[in-house]
Amino acid sequence: MSQTPPKAGAILPIIVLAQFACTSLWFAGNAVSRDLVATYQLGDGTLGHLTSAVQLGFITGTLVFALLGISDRFSPSRVFMVCALLGATANLLVLLPNQGLTSLLIIRFGTGFFLAGIYPVGMKIASDYHEKGLGKALGFLVGALVLGTAFPHLIKSIGQGLSWQAVFICTSAISALGGIFLFLAVPDGPFRKPSSKIDLGVSLMVFKKNDFRQAAFGYFGHMWELYAFWAFVPVVLTLYQEGHPLIQLNTSLFSFIIIGAGAFSCIAGGYLSAARGSGFVARVALTISGLCCALSPFGYQLPFGLFIAFLLVWGTSVIADSPQFSTLVAQSAPKENTGTALTIVNCIGFSITIVSIEVLQWLMHHGSPNLALLALAPGPFLGVLATVRKS
Numbered sequence: 001m002s003q004t005p006p007k008a009g010a011i012l013p014i015i016v017l018a019q020f021a022c023t024s025l026w027f028a029g030n031a032v033s034r035d036l037v038a039t040y041q042l043g044d045g046t047l048g049h050l051t052s053a054v055q056l057g058f059i060t061g062t063l064v065f066a067l068l069g070i071s072d073r074f075s076p077s078r079v080f081m082v083c084a085l086l087g088a089t090a091n092l093l094v095l096l097p098n099q100g101l102t103s104l105l106i107i108r109f110g111t112g113f114f115l116a117g118i119y120p121v122g123m124k125i126a127s128d129y130h131e132k133g134l135g136k137a138l139g140f141l142v143g144a145l146v147l148g149t150a151f152p153h154l155i156k157s158i159g160q161g162l163s164w165q166a167v168f169i170c171t172s173a174i175s176a177l178g179g180i181f182l183f184l185a186v187p188d189g190p191f192r193k194p195s196s197k198i199d200l201g202v203s204l205m206v207f208k209k210n211d212f213r214q215a216a217f218g219y220f221g222h223m224w225e226l227y228a229f230w231a232f233v234p235v236v237l238t239l240y241q242e243g244h245p246l247i248q249l250n251t252s253l254f255s256f257i258i259i260g261a262g263a264f265s266c267i268a269g270g271y272l273s274a275a276r277g278s279g280f281v282a283r284v285a286l287t288i289s290g291l292c293c294a295l296s297p298f299g300y301q302l303p304f305g306l307f308i309a310f311l312l313v314w315g316t317s318v319i320a321d322s323p324q325f326s327t328l329v330a331q332s333a334p335k336e337n338t339g340t341a342l343t344i345v346n347c348i349g350f351s352i353t354i355v356s357i358e359v360l361q362w363l364m365h366h367g368s369p370n371l372a373l374l375a376l377a378p379g380p381f382l383g384v385l386a387t388v389r390k391s
Contacts (some may be wrong), residue, residue, distance in 0.1 A: 011129050012137055014185045016144040019122045021178025022084045023148030024171040025091050025111050026054060029104075030231060031152035031252065035164035036094075042101050048361030051231040052354045053105040057112025058119075059354070062347035065116050066340050076125045077186045083117025084179020088172035090114060095165055118179075119145060120343045125182075127330045127338050128189025134330060135278045138323035139270020143263035146319055149230060150259035157252035214387050215328035216345050218282060221383020222321050223349035225289060225376040228356040229318050232364070232373075233258050233311070239369055240300055240307055247304050258311045262319035269320040278324035283384055285320035290380030292317065296373035321383075352379075 029036065029050040037046050065071060071079055090110035099107075122141055130137045155167050207213055233255045241249055269281045292314035299310045326342065333341035356376060363372035 011186055011189075012126065012140060014182060015122055015126055016140050018080070018084075018178040018182035018186075019118070019141055020144035020148040020151070021174040021181075022080075022087065022118045022122075023115070023145045024151040025087050025175050026115060026149050027051075027230070028091060028111075028152045028168055028171045029054070029094070029108055030234070031156045031255075032164035032167050033234075036104065039164070040099050040101070040104070042104075046101065047231065047235070048357050049101070049105060050108050051227070052357050053108040054112035054115070055227065055350050055354045055357065057109035058115050059112075059347050059350045060109075061113035061116025062120060062343045062350065065120070066343040066347055069340050070117070071121045071124045071343065072338070072340055075188055076121050076128065077183050077188065079117050080121045080125065081179040081183035083114040083121070084175050084182075087111055087114030087118065088175040088179075091168055091172045091175070094168050116343070116346070120346045123326055123330070123342050124338060125186060125189060127342075133274065135273035135281075135324055135327040136270035138326050138330075139266045139268075139273070142319065142323040142326070143266035146263040146266060147260050150256045153234075153252045153256035153259065157250055157256060209332055211332040212329065212341070215325055215332055216348070217386035218286070218383045219322075219325035219329065219345055219349055220352055221379045221381070221386060222282075222286060222325060223352045224356045224379025224382075225293065226318055226322070227350075227353040228360045228376055229314065229373075230259055231357055232360055233315075235364060235369075236311070236373070240304075243300055244304065249304075254308065254311075258308075258315040261312050261315045265316035265320035266323050270323060273324055273327070278327045279387055282321035282324040282328070283387055285317045285324075286380040286383045286387075288317035289314060289321075290377055290384065293373060293377035293380065296376075297371050300370050 030047060033047045033050060036042060036050075090107060090113075093107045093110070094104065096103075123138060126137045126141050127134055152167055152171055155162070155170055156164075207216065234251050237249060237251045237254055241247055241251075265285070269285065273281045292310070295310075299307055302310060326345075329341055329345050330338050356379065359375055360372055363369075363375055
């Protein structure tokens with residue numbers, strides 16, 4: 001006797017909570033990068049390299065998952081749990097003694113690899129439960145990603161007496177619990193259409209559709225900016241404090257607030273998309289964040305309150321388009337290949353983030369730091385152009 005699947009409204013909070021818990025692995029290294037540099041006597045550029053290692057691991061993972069059609073061929077909830085447990089384990093390997101930059105990069109690469117079975121697979125699970133209203137659902141889901149990404153900064157901020165090791169232990173623990181919780185509570189969705197075979201051509205086939213290409217190219221422009229901005233929020237705050245030595249600010253706390261604020265814009269954008277469409281929301285958010293990129297050199301001259309307000313506007317707009325692009329991608333892909341389509345677009349998008357992070361890292365150290373964020377502006381503006389005809 002078949003079991004009636006639970007309703008989407010009851011399932012979404014569980015997916016959101018699990019997504020938040022598991023994506024806390026992403027920036028665990030960023031939140032304690034100074035401690036890692038001091039402990040293991042690492043050189044300049046460590047922040048950018050550690051972030052890029054996670055991104056490269058995620059890219060490799062998404063490529064493998066997409067080519068093998070993992071989330072379309074196997075139960076997405078089971079894939080999510082296994083990757084959450086393996087990602088948590090990889091995250092804990094940082095605690096092994098006598099680390100160097102090479103070993104840390106390998107470990108962070110492994111963490112990123114297993115995140116490929118969490119973020120896009122979580123979106124796949126949501127799409128299996130939402131034939132309609134996917135934009136709103138993914139707004140909540142990407143909001144969970146934002147809070148998960150920012151969460152290590154909060155742990156570091158409120159636990160000033162905690163060691164950097166505690167940040168890794170905490171994020172690994174909640175990741176493991178989140179993966180197990182989702183597996184136990186979320187069966188395969190009613191709109192899932194499993195694929196029974198490996199089709200290496202699917203990853204290219206989906207790009208033949210014009211609607212899919214527009215959504216994907218808009219997403220790629222968005223990704224040029226997003227993770228570089230997130231990775232360097234603590235650096236931007238430090239630069240501002242160096243220029244205003246009388247101001248004392250908690251860099252970790254403000255990093256959490258600025259990044260985490262994007263969770264609310266993702267949710268608001270999800271509701272707005274129901275009335276105006278996902279394409280409209282994505283274009284507006286991209287335009288605002290692109291303007292923030294262009295105005296970034298002037299931000300360092302603002303009074304403290306206005307400077308934080310400027311970063312909050314940027315932090316909310318830089319991510320609000322992400323769930324809507326994912327919605328457009330999911331809706332324009334064949335239903336039996338939704339998981340693969342989301343995964344390959346994530347793969348390409350995160351490949352782009354490595355380039356922008358390393359460019360920004362180089363400009364911060366070899367150019368004028370106050371002008372470096374201008375390099376992020378082409379991404380959102382090209383993204384807007386790519387989607388200008390998308391309704």
